[in-house]
Amino acid sequence: DQQVKQNSPSLSVQEGRISILNCDYTNSMFDYFLWYKKYPAEGPTFLISISSIKDKNEDGRFTVFLNKSAKHLSLHIVPSQPGDSAVYFCAASPASGNTPLVFGKGTRLSVIA
Amino acid sequence: DAGVIQSPRHEVTEMGQEVTLRCKPISGHNSLFWYRQTMMRGLELLIYFNNNVPIDDSGMPEDRFSAKMPNASFSTLKIQPSEPRDSAVYFCASSAGTGAYNEQFFGPGTRLTVL
Numbered sequence: 001d002q003q004v005k006q007n008s009p010s011l012s013v014q015e016g017r018i019s020i021l022n023c024d025y026t027n028s029m030f031d032y033f034l035w036y037k038k039y040p041a042e043g044p045t046f047l048i049s050i051s052s053i054k055d056k057n058e059d060g061r062f063t064v065f066l067n068k069s070a071k072h073l074s075l076h077i078v079p080s081q082p083g084d085s086a087v088y089f090c091a092a093s094p095a096s097g098n099t100p101l102v103f104g105k106g107t108r109l110s111v112i113a
Numbered sequence: 114d115a116g117v118i119q120s121p122r123h124e125v126t127e128m129g130q131e132v133t134l135r136c137k138p139i140s141g142h143n144s145l146f147w148y149r150q151t152m153m154r155g156l157e158l159l160i161y162f163n164n165n166v167p168i169d170d171s172g173m174p175e176d177r178f179s180a181k182m183p184n185a186s187f188s189t190l191k192i193q194p195s196e197p198r199d200s201a202v203y204f205c206a207s208s209a210g211t212g213a214y215n216e217q218f219f220g221p222g223t224r225l226t227v228l
Contacts, residue, residue, distance in 0.1 A: 034216070043117070043204055043219030044156070089156060098144035098163050098208055101217060105155035 006104035023090030117220035138207030
């Protein structure tokens with residue numbers, strides 16, 4: 001039973017356009033949500049996060065939106081760059097501090113020049 | 114800081130052999146997590162430690178899997194005996210547990226192939 005779902009295994013976007021990656025979750029106990037980015041042969045690296053008390057968090061070209069009532073979050077990348085091509089994982093946690101993350105299966109983003 | 118260090122980066126072994134994966138967390142971090150990535154199941158938690166103590170090992174698939182953290186700077190994940198279905202990428206991650214966002218730092222992973 002997947003608690004965090006990324007229903008699009010892949011996404012292709014032209015350079016300069018907006019990339020929108022989506023994530024749905026089922027566990028209403030999740031309080032923190034994170035996006036990780038993964039290049040081949042490397043471990044995932046933290047990208048951006050959001051607490052459930054917010055509905056938006058922005059960091060440069062990356063913005064995460066949270067819709068708690070719909071149990072949905074999305075990552076927007078504007079403008080998309082070829083270096084953004086990677087696998088993006090959505091993750092959730094029921095609490096702050098040292099608790100494990102529950103990951104989605106990832107979405108492979110390809111930014112085409 | 115060198116980040117989370119994992120060894121070996123690649124391991125190829127035959128079914129039935131013992132496999133030991135190693136992890137050195139970031140200095141000062143007090144939590145350590147072992148994850149496994151497969152095509153079918155994505156990234157899933159196997160076990161995690163807080164202050165060297167195992168907190169939750171419910172993700173460990175079978176008794177063939179065991180993990181230890183003898184001190185704050187070292188952890189091992191052992192599979193004995195290994196089976197072909199154990200083939201996956203195994204990641205170790207650590208976190209400091211401070212702040213609200215629970216950011217975990219991942220190592221580069223160990224790609225395990227069991228023939």
